[in-house]
Amino acid sequence: MKKLLVIACLLMGGIGAAQAQQTSPVWPGCEDSEDVSACFNKKLSQHVREHYEYPQNDAGEYVRGKVTVSFTVDEEGKVVINSVEGPEPQVNEAAREMLDKIPDMEPGTLEGEPDDRKFTIPFNF
Template identity: 70%
Template sequence: MKKFLVITCFLFGGIAAAQAQQTSPVWPGCEEVEDQSKCFNEKLAEHVRNNYEFPMKGNEYIRGKVTVSFDVTENGEVVVKSVEGPKPEVNAAARKMLEKIPDMKPGTLNGEPDTRNFTTTYQF
């Protein structure tokens, strides 16, 4: 019986630990929206559309694929971690666009501010 009680305590303790409360960062303008994660993704996509400036070579736009990684820190600041792709001009334009992401309310883990990493690939 004692073993059963110990196993039960570990089981319920593990379930409680696995159910940590986590929230996404809140992009400015998404504070009152029910699905803030969806709003974050929509605002990020809008930011990319409005702020990415295609580099040019002569009269032609330089296009390319980049993988970007950035953090939203526990202070709500956006820190670009990496921008990787085969075309340096596209990488530089993507980095410049990411650096314009506004500060926001940070994500939380169990009620405490927490740094979140975002990694995605764009085809420009």
């Protein structure tokens, strides 16, 4: 029983140490936040609300649709768009334009060194 307890303690300690060595990218304005990941998500949502422009069709109606975006915050803190996929080309393009406006940020780190972080997020516009 003692061996099992020791193994469990070592395993939990190893998991905690591994998590402590990786950090998320820091969105501008989140530098002093207690939860950088939550602040990142909040700032991303705010960015989408402020920068997504609904496209219109020839009849002047707003085009809506679902897209899945994939982007990377690279080692320099720049956002690199990997893909924007959805059934409505106009919505895809509007989403791409919105992603292009994401500001540069402090990159995530792994063991103290800058590291890429990939995000894949579905949006309903």
